[in-house]
Amino acid sequence: MSVWQIIIKEIRHRKLNFCLSLVAVAVAVAFLTGAISLLNVESAITHWLQNQHQAEFEKKIELKQEEVQKAGQELTEFARKNGLLLGFNIWILPENQSLNELHVSGEISQTFPESYVHKLSEAKVVTINHLFPMVIEKLTWEEKGIDIILTGTQGEVPILHRTSKKPLQDQVPTGSMVLGYNIHSELNLKVGDKVQLRGKEFEITELYDQRGTKDDSTVWINLKEAQELLGRQNLINAILALECNCASVDRIGEIRQELASILPGTKIIEEKSRALARAESRNKAKQEAEESLAREKLSGMTLLEDQQHNRDQLEQQLSFFTTVLIAFILICATIWLGLLTYNNVRQRRNEIAILRAFGVRSHQILTTIIGRNLIIGVLGACAGILIGFLAGNVYANWSGTQASAGYETPLTLHLTDLQAGSSLILIFLLAPVLALIAGWFPALLASREDPASILQSEN
Amino acid sequence: MLLQAKQAVKRFSSGTPNEVIAVKDISLDLSAGEFLAIHGPSGGGKSTLLLILGGLLRPDSGTIEINGRQPYALSAEDRASLRATEIGFVFQQFHLIPYLTVIENVIAPGLAPRPAGKESSHTELHQRAVELIEKFGLAARADHKPGELSTGERQRTALARALLFKPPLLLADEPTGNLDDENARIVLTAMKEYCAEGGGVLLVTHDARASEYADRTLTIRDGQLQAENVPA
Ligand SMILES: Nc1ncnc2c1ncn2[C@@H]1O[C@H](COP(=O)(O)OP(=O)(O)OP(=O)(O)O)[C@@H](O)[C@H]1O
Ligand SMILES: [Mg+2]
Numbered sequence: 001m002s003v004w005q006i007i008i009k010e011i012r013h014r015k016l017n018f019c020l021s022l023v024a025v026a027v028a029v030a031f032l033t034g035a036i037s038l039l040n041v042e043s044a045i046t047h048w049l050q051n052q053h054q055a056e057f058e059k060k061i062e063l064k065q066e067e068v069q070k071a072g073q074e075l076t077e078f079a080r081k082n083g084l085l086l087g088f089n090i091w092i093l094p095e096n097q098s099l100n101e102l103h104v105s106g107e108i109s110q111t112f113p114e115s116y117v118h119k120l121s122e123a124k125v126v127t128i129n130h131l132f133p134m135v136i137e138k139l140t141w142e143e144k145g146i147d148i149i150l151t152g153t154q155g156e157v158p159i160l161h162r163t164s165k166k167p168l169q170d171q172v173p174t175g176s177m178v179l180g181y182n183i184h185s186e187l188n189l190k191v192g193d194k195v196q197l198r199g200k201e202f203e204i205t206e207l208y209d210q211r212g213t214k215d216d217s218t219v220w221i222n223l224k225e226a227q228e229l230l231g232r233q234n235l236i237n238a239i240l241a242l243e244c245n246c247a248s249v250d251r252i253g254e255i256r257q258e259l260a261s262i263l264p265g266t267k268i269i270e271e272k273s274r275a276l277a278r279a280e281s282r283n284k285a286k287q288e289a290e291e292s293l294a295r296e297k298l299s300g301m302t303l304l305e306d307q308q309h310n311r312d313q314l315e316q317q318l319s320f321f322t323t324v325l326i327a328f329i330l331i332c333a334t335i336w337l338g339l340l341t342y343n344n345v346r347q348r349r350n351e352i353a354i355l356r357a358f359g360v361r362s363h364q365i366l367t368t369i370i371g372r373n374l375i376i377g378v379l380g381a382c383a384g385i386l387i388g389f390l391a392g393n394v395y396a397n398w399s400g401t402q403a404s405a406g407y408e409t410p411l412t413l414h415l416t417d418l419q420a421g422s423s424l425i426l427i428f429l430l431a432p433v434l435a436l437i438a439g440w441f442p443a444l445l446a447s448r449e450d451p452a453s454i455l456q457s458e459n
Numbered sequence: 460m461l462l463q464a465k466q467a468v469k470r471f472s473s474g475t476p477n478e479v480i481a482v483k484d485i486s487l488d489l490s491a492g493e494f495l496a497i498h499g500p501s502g503g504g505k506s507t508l509l510l511i512l513g514g515l516l517r518p519d520s521g522t523i524e525i526n527g528r529q530p531y532a533l534s535a536e537d538r539a540s541l542r543a544t545e546i547g548f549v550f551q552q553f554h555l556i557p558y559l560t561v562i563e564n565v566i567a568p569g570l571a572p573r574p575a576g577k578e579s580s581h582t583e584l585h586q587r588a589v590e591l592i593e594k595f596g597l598a599a600r601a602d603h604k605p606g607e608l609s610t611g612e613r614q615r616t617a618l619a620r621a622l623l624f625k626p627p628l629l630l631a632d633e634p635t636g637n638l639d640d641e642n643a644r645i646v647l648t649a650m651k652e653y654c655a656e657g658g659g660v661l662l663v664t665h666d667a668r669a670s671e672y673a674d675r676t677l678t679i680r681d682g683q684l685q686a687e688n689v690p691a
Contacts, residue, residue, distance in 0.1 A: 360570045
């Protein structure tokens with residue numbers, strides 16, 4: 001006869017108390033296992049959702065990036081086809097020049113010093129290649145009775161730090177005159193003819209073909225002579241810059257930035273062509289795509305962060321709630337088990353007293369009570385873990401399906417998402433420990449009780 | 460001397476208006492091989508005296524000696540060990556363990572640790588239990604639980620349990636109280652035989668039949684031993 005045989009026989013004798021005790025432990029353990037399963041499932045779902053959202057976001061961004069790339073390629077392609085990247089022309093004008101005046105009447109009334117062009121040619125500009133200072137004035141050619149745009153041009157002022165470049169356009173030499181199409185066709189003038197302009201004689205050296213622009217109504221003479229004729233010594237109206245080499249498609253911006261520091265008091269406008277306008281719209285499209293990408297990125301990130309934050313909060317609340325609930329259930333179960341053990345010990349007073357009378361030691365009595373609770377703890381833990389695990393599994397399946405509704409891939413949760421092995425071991429150890437705690441006080445009472453008082457009172 | 464009590468006194472609820480002196484200044488001797496019966500009316504103090512003599516209830520004054528050792532001078536654990544080796548008890552209410560069979564109940568005292576040199580193997584205990592059960596006519600009931608037994612059978616089971624380790628001293632409280640003549644005879648004869656084998660038996664009872672078997676009979680009334688009459 002051993003203590004353990006006594007325990008087993010007693011359990012089989014008083015089944016109700018044993019079963020109720022077992023239920024106490026099993027329920028508590030089931031709740032604990034279930035709660036941990038629940039939290040782990042939630043966390044697995046959060047993780048999964050996060051990955052889904054991240055993937056979606058990345059996909060979106062990828063699409064946007066493709067769009068941007070495509071817009072960039074289109075732009076480059078267009079620019080290459082139309083020779084835009086090779087260079088284009090800008091006008092450098094006095095800052096206070098009204099563009100309205102320029103566009104309505106073709107006149108430029110404001111001036112700046114001719115020295116500006118030299119300043120520019122001496123500066124180490126990189127964005128522009130060829131500089132042409134000009135005076136331009138709309139006037140009536142009295143001698144011929146026709147309105148013209150008189151343009152005094154000096155030809156290229158070489159940019160000093162890059163002198164190797166060959167001049168683009170020849171100077172109009174002193175005393176010579178070049179005529180636009182309208183002028184020479186209307187006046188019936190030929191190369192070699194001599195004409196008077198404001199009392200000064202010029203020889204016609206070149207006639208231009210029809211261009212369909214204001215060039216057709218333009219008369220070109222040497223800059224110095226034009227300045228004298230118009231009384232604008234050392235003053236010019238504009239600098240024409242040809243072939244601007246710019247790295248980016250925002251040419252104007254780039255040039256403006258460079259010139260602003262060298263020539264304050266000027267402004268620049270681009271000599272527009274239709275091709276350029278189209279290029280610009282493409283550039284705009286590319287910029288829009290870029291901006292949209294940036295916006296998408298930003299809003300996507302905030303959305304992801306928000307979602308993450310919400311899930312985190314949800315999980316925190318859930319974990320707080322379950323912790324409180326579980327603590328409560330564990331305490332209740334321990335008390336319940338303690339009361340059941342106490343009841344059991346009360347029922348066994350006689351047998352304990354008689355065993356004590358026969359010399360059975362109090363620690364042996366303690367062992368029978370505690371050992372019984374240990375069995376309850378272990379069996380209860382097994383049952384509870386099984387129940388909690390099964391319930392958790394049902395929940396995991398349901399919850400996974402719910403969470404993945406509307407996503408391409410369904411979410412299947414695995415056993416490891418429910419419980420880590422270590423937490424199961426911990427629960428498995430916790431239940432017997434709680435059972436021991438619950439049984440400790442009643443067991444101590446039973447083992448300390450004076451057998452005489454029981455044996456006597458029953459006599 | 461197997462058992463010696465000197466001026467043992469036991470009061471209950473002392474210092475209150477309900478104070479009872481259950482055992483008053485009792486001295487007695489019991490030698491090995493002797494069968495002593497103590498008679499007395501209900502409430503006379505028989506059970507109290509037996510608990511005191513058996514090392515289960517500390518007297519307020521006086522000394523008890525069992526085989527030269529004073530149980531109340533020992534620690535609780537040593538006293539338990541003394542009970543385990545020296546004394547067999549039969550209680551008025553039997554106190555059988557309800558979930559053990561007759562034979563398991565008889566073996567149950569084997570749970571208590573035995574002093575070195577006096578250990579018995581499980582088979583030895585089982586053997587001895589079977590012998591006792593047969594002797595008390597319980598062989599057919601060996602695997603029954605106490606709830607399925609008659610009072611007499613329970614009484615005999617309690618006696619068999621007390622004799623498992625052949626203790627030098629057997630203390631029995633009303634072992635024949637609820638028994639018919641036939642059962643009483645079996646129990647008393649067994650005790651008598653036990654004395655013949657060298658055991659000391661102290662039996663407290665208000666059953667007059669016991670006197671026929673006892674070597675000596677004392678009477679206890681109101682906690683006091685009254686007279687000593689040795690049967691002729
Ligand atoms: N724990 C106790 N507290 C108070 N009084 C007690 C206690 N135990 C016994 N008594 C009293 O001591 C006296 C002796 O009791 P005891 O049980 O020894 O009598 P008894 O001779 O065994 O009686 P019975 O033949 O009915 O068993 C009784 O008056 C009883 O009421
Ligand atoms: Mg009594």
